[in-house]
Amino acid sequence: MKDKIKNTKTLEDLQKLYSDTFGKNGTMTLQLKNMANLSNDERAAINAENSELRQLFKEKQNELELAALNAKLATEYVDVTLDNEPQNHGTLHPLTQSLKELSAILESFGFTLCTGPEIEDDWHNFTALNTPEYHPARDMQDTFFLKNGNVMRTQTSAIQIRAMEKIGAPIKIFAIGSTYRKELDATHSAMFGQMEGLYVDKNITMSDLVATLRNLLSRFFEREIEIRIRPSYFPFTEPSIEFDMKWDKGKWIELGGAGMVHPNVLRNCKINPDEYQGFAFGFGWDRMAMLKYGLNDIRAFYDGDVRWLKNSGF
Numbered sequence: 001m002k003d004k005i006k007n008t009k010t011l012e013d014l015q016k017l018y019s020d021t022f023g024k025n026g027t028m029t030l031q032l033k034n035m036a037n038l039s040n041d042e043r044a045a046i047n048a049e050n051s052e053l054r055q056l057f058k059e060k061q062n063e064l065e066l067a068a069l070n071a072k073l074a075t076e077y078v079d080v081t082l083d084n085e086p087q088n089h090g091t092l093h094p095l096t097q098s099l100k101e102l103s104a105i106l107e108s109f110g111f112t113l114c115t116g117p118e119i120e121d122d123w124h125n126f127t128a129l130n131t132p133e134y135h136p137a138r139d140m141q142d143t144f145f146l147k148n149g150n151v152m153r154t155q156t157s158a159i160q161i162r163a164m165e166k167i168g169a170p171i172k173i174f175a176i177g178s179t180y181r182k183e184l185d186a187t188h189s190a191m192f193g194q195m196e197g198l199y200v201d202k203n204i205t206m207s208d209l210v211a212t213l214r215n216l217l218s219r220f221f222e223r224e225i226e227i228r229i230r231p232s233y234f235p236f237t238e239p240s241i242e243f244d245m246k247w248d249k250g251k252w253i254e255l256g257g258a259g260m261v262h263p264n265v266l267r268n269c270k271i272n273p274d275e276y277q278g279f280a281f282g283f284g285w286d287r288m289a290m291l292k293y294g295l296n297d298i299r300a301f302y303d304g305d306v307r308w309l310k311n312s313g314f
């Protein structure tokens, strides 16, 4: 028996021998069953034989398994020196990349990301933002209206309202997302990306706003950015400004709008303007990505042309 085990060549043969020995009617099984009338010495001998055989089976099994593994390794191996087919790795879209960068910067300033729907109701997109029906400022944006009176959100400012309604004051949030307007040329796309910031607390001033914008831009463009603010008008801020940054050859580039949140907007969100005040800002983050990566046609961002994405260095 012991020799038989030792001479077994395959795992299947070993398996068979094992069941012949220890299976239901196996030779050892039967011996163990019929020990009752045997002397102590005879029992001890059978027990010893039992352990020894089990041990032998185990060793043989290990040996055969190892041999099988080695045989497999000898035939199935990866030759790491072989020339490989060039792999087409996907990359993050430039917009996704800049979105992540801007989010990381604002989060490091203590702003929390908030979201809202792209199909927005009149209240959040206009009325609560101090732009009631027939307000001339509604014409500042060419809106896509849906049949049920909702709109494709024209500005991420709608998310300010949703966030203040939900969280109240103090609040420090940003939002990032797609917005829609009926305009289309090389620097405008009917869908474009906007980013919005809102910070309402006690004693927030315009200089907090300017410092936040300057730091945000300097971090994003990875150098000191000089900014300029100009008086402007938005229904939801008072005073309102537009901000520009100094770019190559001293050229000023218009970036976005901002201001101190209008008391009516705070009231619309059940925040007491005598207690709290704050700033808000909004800009096109796809334009920021264009500037950072030196791209000149905003529509290419949304065409999904892989050749363009490759050539734009991503």
Ligand code: DAH
Pocket (backbone or CB within 6 Å): 154, 155, 156, 157, 196, 197, 234, 236, 237, 256, 257, 258, 259, 279, 280, 281, 282, 283
């Ligand atoms: N929503 C404005 C726009 O789309 C941009 C803007 C201006 C956002 C002033 C703001 C703000 O939060 O305070 O043109």
